[in-house]
Structure formats: structure tokens, C-alpha cells
Amino acid sequence: MGAGHAHRLYVPGDSPVHRLPPQCKIVAVLAFVLLVVATPREGIWAFGLYAVLLAVVAATARVPFLTVARRIVIEVPFVAFAFLMPFVANGEKIGVLGLRLSESGLWGAWNILAKGTLGVVASILLAATTEPRLLLLGIERLRMPQLITQIATFMLRYGDVVTAELGRMKVARASRGFEARDVRATRVLAKSIGALFLRSYERGERVHLAMVSRGYDGRMPVTHDVGASAVQWTAAAALPLAAALVTLAAWMVP
Template identity: 50%
Template sequence: MGSGHSHPLYRDGDSPVHRLPAEVKVACLVVFVLAVVATPRELFWPFGIYALILLVCWRAARIPLRWILPRMLIEAPFIVLAVLLPFAEGGSRVEFAGLQLSVTGLYAAWGIVIKGTLGVAASLTVAATTTSRELPVALSRLHVPAIIVSMLTLMIRYIDVLSAEARRMRVARISRGDSPRMLHQIGATARGVGTLFLRSYERGERVYLAMLSRGFDGRVPALAVGAGCPAPASSRQWVLALLPAAAAVLVAGASWVLP
């Protein structure tokens, strides 16, 4: 919707990963993340293999590290939380640089940081190679409930509209002498957020009534293949796309068996 049916995280390209149907990429992402989460945090070598799997995927998708790394800063708040755990947890402690750190807290912090980082990196890989128009179609083919697909489709459709509305409101405030960076203007900023919420709610009511008047029954009609909708994934595409996920599952299983 918006500009070229893309989103801010989409990286235009024609790599083998870009050409894969979105449903196989979503399935691969879910399996990969579950394998990472299931890995014992006390081990280190499995996470190195997971990182290597991601590097291979980035190479196949032609995504450079300089594009991925800045966008992974979204997890910074969780890293700050993880840094505090070695000081807050109890149990046995070790001394490092004159500080008494909890062993349990260190493992917990390591688990949060490494698993969160791998999850964010895998999600960015899918986002960078999948347009916003492909995602609802993929979820429908994966038999996600129709109401969730409908909500996601409408969210993707109107997020650009609401962003433009917020920009217009900000420009209007600045043109009237407001300075959004000044602390004393926080009240005006809060009122602007409330106004945007009310406008969004009212717009949603109008859109919903318009959809009902056109026969909307709670589900988004399926797009015809070829009319902006990619063909379903073939068996070969499923096998190729799930190779990284299968490798991650093998690593996760080995982490519980090997010392």
C-alpha cells in the first residue's frame, strides 16, 4: 500500500531469497526462532552456528552487514535490561573488575542478549526480502485465522495514512511557533497524540461502515494469482527454504544431547 507495496525495512532486490514465496519464509522464521529459544543458555557453540546460518542467508539474499546492523538497534532496551541482571539476581557470585556478579544473572543476561539478537536478525532478514503485500497472502496460506489476517491487512494499508497525518499535525504545530523538543511543550505533544488517536478511531469507524456497506463479511478476499499475488510455494521451494530451519533444529537437538 503506500509506495510500491513496500515498507521501511524492505530492501529491494532480485536474490533467490527475494523470489521465494512469503509463506515459506515465515514458516522458516518461526521454526528458526523456536529452535534458538529451545537451546540451553548455558552453552555457547550452538549460537555461533545459528549466527553462521544467518550469515549464509544474508549472503544468499545479498544483504550487507552495514544494512542489517544499524536496524538491530531496536533491541537496545532489552540489552540495557539484561545488563542489570547480573547485579540483581541472587545465588553464587563471581568477581569481575571488582564487581560481584551473579552467575545465574550472567547466564540470564547472555540468554536474553544472544537469543534476542538472533531473533531480531532473523526477523529483519524476512522483512528485508518480503513486501508488505505478500505478508497477508502468506498468512492466509498458512491458515492463520481470517480476523488476524484482516487486521494485519488494514494495518498495513493505513499505517502510511496515519504517519502522514502525524507529520501534518507536527508541521501545523511548528508553523504556529511550537518547539517539540522543549520540555515545557510536553503537554501539547500529549494532546497531539490524543487527537491523533481520536482521528484514527473515527477513521476506522468510517472505513468499517464503508466496508460493511460493500458486503464485507470479516475476511479479506483472496487475490488472484498473477494479479499482484505470487503463486503458492512449490514442494522444491519448501524444501530449499526450510533448510536453514532444519539445520537450526538439528543444532538445538544436538545441544541437549552433546555436553
């Protein structure tokens, strides 16, 4: 469990994409996703071009296509829902399941599927080329309130600790003959979760104490300077700029 947990999404490398400052990559991905979303769904070719752009980024970053393909699985539950929804909604509305209606439903599903997949792939590439730690620094550079980035940093640090604690509680339960057989088990599990919450809360207090003892006064000292140069911003802008051209074309060419 523990080892490598925090870095599971990160694919170590030293490509130009890896080396870009995190805030540039975050902005680029965000802009790209917004552009994709703003594209009319009828422009199928535009989505194809977006996919090509992402493929170029993946190739530059030397992130294996197979890795990306495997990680796309995460969107399956959302997409399945998207596929279902138009049918269900239309069926209820009209009462008959006509060909015309399901066609618009299919358009809707395509819309969500294409935009969702592109967004997911862009995020996968961001996560694969940026260490979680740097990602947070990037977000902080983008003026995200420090309180939020601090919370995220602690989640990164203590995720494993809390998971390990949960694991130990599970072993302790099982060692005394507990098996989750039916609904009655819920009570025991709920109590375990409650206990875990209390333990984490108390740990939070102890961590805070340790921080205050070393001079913490509400602000994390900024020791990493992840400043970005104009060249780096320009390099990162390549993706959204290319995407912007595609979006523009998709709106102009019907």
C-alpha cells in the first residue's frame, strides 16, 4: 500500500513537458479543456484534431499511449451514465421511444463522451508529467488561497498514514471474528469510521502542535521558487493556442 501511493499517477521523466513549471501546465490544460467544451458537438473533425494535439503532447512527454489508455478507464462510470441519461430522460418525457429522439440522445452522448475523454486525457497527461507536490506549488502560484493548498498538501502527506490506520483497524476487527455479512455490519463499520475520524482529528492537533513548536504562524514558508519565464509560458501556450485555432475553425466552418 504505502510505497509509491502518492506518485501513482506520475510517470517519471525528463521531457520538455516534465520540465515546464507546474502553473504553466495547469493554465494550459484548463484553457484547452474550456476550448474543447466550447466546440460545437457537430464538428466531429475538430475533436479528432484535439486528440491529435494531445497525442503530440503525450509523445513529447514520452508518456506511453498504453498508460494513458488504461487510465481513461476512470471515466467509464460517468460515460455510462451519460449514455443512459438521454434515453431515460427522453423516454419519460414523450412516453414513446422514437428513432428521432434517440438520435438526439446519441448526439448528447457523443458530446459528453468526446469532451469528457479529451478532458480526462489532458488531465492524465498533466498528472503524469507533474509531481503532486509541484502541482500544489503551481496551484499556489496561481493565487489559490494558501489555506486550501495547505489542506491539499496535508492530504498528500497523511493519506497513507490514515489508510494504514484504517487497515490496522480492519485487521483488528477481523482478528476478533468480525465479518461484514449483512446490514447489521454497517453499525460496526460506521463506528470504525467514527473512530478513524477522531484519531485523524487528534493527529491533526498533534501535527499542529509540532508545527507551532517550529515557528509556524499560519503561513507555509515558500522555499521552492517555481517561477516561470516568458519562454516557458509560451511553450506551455502552444497547446491551448493550437486548440483555439481548431475551436475557431469549428465555429466558422459549419
